[in-house]
Amino acid sequence: MEIKDYYCIETAAPKHAGESSTYRSIHSANKLLTTPEDGIKTVYDLFHSAVKSHGKKEAMGTRKLIKEHVEEREIVRKVSGVEVKEKKKWSLYELGPYEFINYLEVYDISMALGSGLKNIGITTDSSLLFFAATSEKWLMTAQGSLSQSIPIVTAYETLGEDGITTSLEECATSAVFTDPSLLPKLVNPLKQCPLVKVIICSSDPSEKQAELIHAANPKVRLLTFHQLLKLGQDQPQPVVPPKADDVCCYMYTSGSTGKPKGVILLHRNIIAALGGINRILAQHINAKDYVLAYLPLAHIFEFIFEMCCFYWGAVLGYASPRTLTDASVTNCRGDMPEFRPTVIIGVPAVYELIKKGILTKVSSMPIHRQKIFSGALALKQYLLKHNLPGIASLDAVVFNKVKAATGGRLRYCIAGGAALAATTQAFLSTTLCPVLPGYGLTESCAGSFVLSPEQWHLYANSVGFPIPSIEFKLVDIPELDYYSNGNPPRGEVWIRGPAVCNGYLNRPDDNASSFTEDGWFKTGDVGELVKGNTLRLIDRKKNIVKSLNGEYIALEKIETQYLTSPLVSAVCAYADVNHTKPVVIVYPDEKALRAYLQKQKGSSFNGDPDATFSQLCQNKEVYNIILTNLISIGKGQNFASIELPQAVILSDFEWSPENDFLTASRKVKRQTIQRYYEKNIQEAYS
Known part of the structure; x- marks a missing residue:
């Protein structure tokens, strides 16, 4: 199929003042899709159809826990030049091989x-x-x-x-x-x-x-x-x-900004979303694929994709984030190398970790091998861009060793949940396999936009085209200076179609503010139309802050780029109307930071790389190293001066859903973090 078949087109729908035209996939120019095939109207219909089609074929794989090995290890750290011994308990899991059951x-x-x-x-x-x-x-x-x-x-x-x-x-x-x-x-x-x-x-x-x-x-x-x-x-x-109009699921959002809301998803909403996703990806993902299942099923992204896998006849391999790699298992392989998936889905935080893991291994190589890797990376990206031969040879010599860590047969990674940095997408698409960004919300049953495998290198830094079960438009945000008739067109993304839910349970005020009478859902995301009418996300409307000089800072945009730093594990930016630049709160990557400080000892760092993590986070030289690193990344992305950090705050404890700093889908809980560091933010600005 030619790539042009995936372009989205303007519809003949009336265009209103302050709004762009309405756009659809060319696959649904005349009518939005409501199902992957006739006769499937509910999730039960889908399940029954999948079983009928795939019968005795393998459907699900799981591993049994043989034993949890709890070890007490003695760790030696240097504190103020004095060696201190600490005891810490570690759990290592011994797992059996994957065991499968079939569709019947x-x-x-x-x-x-x-x-x-x-x-x-x-x-x-x-x-x-x-x-x-x-x-x-x-x-x-x-x-x-x-x-x-x-x-x-x-x-x-x-x-x-x-x-x-x-x-x-x-x-x-x-x-x-x-x-x-x-x-x-x-x-x-x-x-x-x-x-x-x-x-x-x-x-x-x-x-x-x-x-x-x-x-x-x-x-x-x-x-x-x-x-x-x-x-x-x-x-x-x-x-x-x-029935199609029955409630399938009340899916509670993760509540990154307040009280969780129950999104009412009817059977027909889920089936329509699946139909749209299927129309784009079915020719690429099929019954021969093995898909790793480890994201929360309470998240619409995982839930819908597992439904899709059932329809396609793929094999789901259930895994745990704790045992994905070899790091936390013993006498066996981690879930990913054991299952050897051909497809994985993940949120940006997962892909940033994978990227940093690869770069950490590369940085431990001899200098000549590091140069070979960097040269091969640049060459492969050039060959891909210009559609030239030679990629297989580069993979065989350099990149297949990287792929082996995932089992060696990974074909596609699909990214959702939040914006993925274009540099991370390009890096992983070159070293592992094509990374396909998508965009959707719980309210749209996850499916809204996606790039198909043949498009990833043509439309970098976008979330692709609309799936055939939704239509969208951009609506002006005058107070933020975003206009749908600009060049490029920018505005709040509104979506409509059979995949979009009817509203929230018992939330009349939220329903009135988020849904229009004619069916449009106001996503709260700010987007722009770029090459080929693909959509690029700029930020969340609520995360765009007016600074002291009247210019706007898109917090999520700068966080996405600063998160690519190998020294950073998590990041949350803060800005307000009383200051010209943001303050960036950083949870450093302890392992990467220590390795970097060891290399820099005697030059940019004169302290003790073996000091406690808390001491490192309070060290002025470490502060300057991370601040300089973030400023360098920002300049490399052509950030305006107001987008570069005025200061950083270094957090000495891990951010997680358990301590309420992250949602279950690994998004930062901005209000929680800012409240916790309120005093530090004030001191940073003073």
């Missing part, structure tokens, strides 16, 4: 689970909350629930007690699927939510964990996954197929 087996298990839910009294006017890590049990239980027309509710593992309580109350939830380790977080919500009848554990809870639940609410029944399965196998129930 997945179907039988899922239907039995659905019967089990009905047998314990879960009805269609209730819902089943999923508060658990991604696993095959999560997905099969969800399919079982939907086969009985019982809506599911998703909540991140990191959601706080207030958020859990809100989701239980708003969705009239009578059952919860969870992991034993998360049971303590359910204790207080259960005291406030009397409708909850049953808790289903993915594995056997300990006696202490079970006692916590019974103490919170003695009426709550505690079952395991296998007990629920047996209840359904012993007493099968007829399927109660859902």
Whole structure:
């Protein structure tokens, strides 16, 4: 298929003042797609069709935990020139090989689970909350629930007690699927939510964990996954197929700026999104592919992509972020090299880690090998740009060793969740495989824009073209000086179509401010049209701050670039109307920082590279090194002077969803971080 087939086109829809034309994929010029094929109207229809098509083909793979090895290691650090010994516990996981079940087996298990839910009294006017890590049990239980027309509710593992309580109350939830380790977080919500009848554990809870639940609410029944399965196998129930307009899922957003909202996703929304994604990617991803599944299923990106994989007949390999690589396993390989995926999906934070991991290994090589790598990288990028031969030879000599760390057969990486730096996309697309950026939101069932594999090197720094189940336009933001009739056209991205949800549960004010009467969803993202009518994201509307001199600073834009620094693990920028430049809060990459300081000892760094991490973060020379590094990156990206940091604040502890500095999808929780460092920010400006 020629690349031009993927271009988006202007429609004949009326154009209003302050708005661009309405654009669609050329695949849906006359009508937006609502399904991947006739007859599929619900997630249950999709599941049934996939099983019928793929039958005894492998569907899912999982690994059994053989043993958790807990080691106590003695670490020697130098503090003020004195050696200090510290003891720290490390967990290493010993895992078995991947074991697979086929599509028919997945179907039988899922239907039995659905019967089990009905047998314990879960009805269609209730819902089943999923508060658990991604696993095959999560997905099969969800399919079982939907086969009985019982809506599911998703909540991140990191959601706080207030958020859990809100989701239980708003969705009239009578059952919860969870992991034993998360049971303590359910204790207080259960005291406030009397409708909850049953808790289903993915594995056997300990006696202490079970006692916590019974103490919170003695009426709550505690079952395991296998007990629920047996209840359904012993007493099968007829399927109660859902309708297209039934609620499939209440998906709670991660709440990066406030209280989580429940997005109402109907079956027809999800099927339309899948139809659009399928139209673009089906010729590239198919039943021969092996897809690593490790992102939270409570995130729309993972949920929709796993649905797509079922439709395509691909094999899902379930993994854990803790055991993806060889670093945290023993007597076995990590999930990625063991499963050897052909496709992975990830958020920018994951791809930045992969890139930095590669660069760290390269930096440890002898100088002559580093030069060979850099030369091969530049040459391959030139060959790709000009469509010249010789790429296979470069891969064989240089880059196949890099690919071996992922199992050696990776074909595509798909990026979503937030903007991916163009430099990171180019680097990984050259060293590993094409990285395909996309863009979507929970409200659009993840699918909005994507680049197909043959386009990645032609439209760098964009999120691609609209999928055929949505249309979009840009709307002026006069207060930020973004205009849809500018050159290039810029404005807030509005989307509409069958993949877009109807609104939020019990949030009339949010619905009124986010959705128009004629169906447009105001994404809050600022975009611009670039080459070939592809969309490039600039920032979130709420993250664009007016500075003292009247110019605007796009915080997410500069964070995306500063995150590419090998010395940086996480970053959050702050700016306000009282100052001309931003202050950048940085959580340094400790390992990379120590290695760099060791090399710079005696030149730009005269301190002790073996000092505690906290001491390094307070060291003035380290401060200057990181500040200079960020300024250099900014200048390399042609940042305006106002986008370069006035100062940095170095954070000496890891940012994570657990401490509320990151969302479950690894986005910074700006307000939390800024509140925590409020005093430091004031001192930095003074």
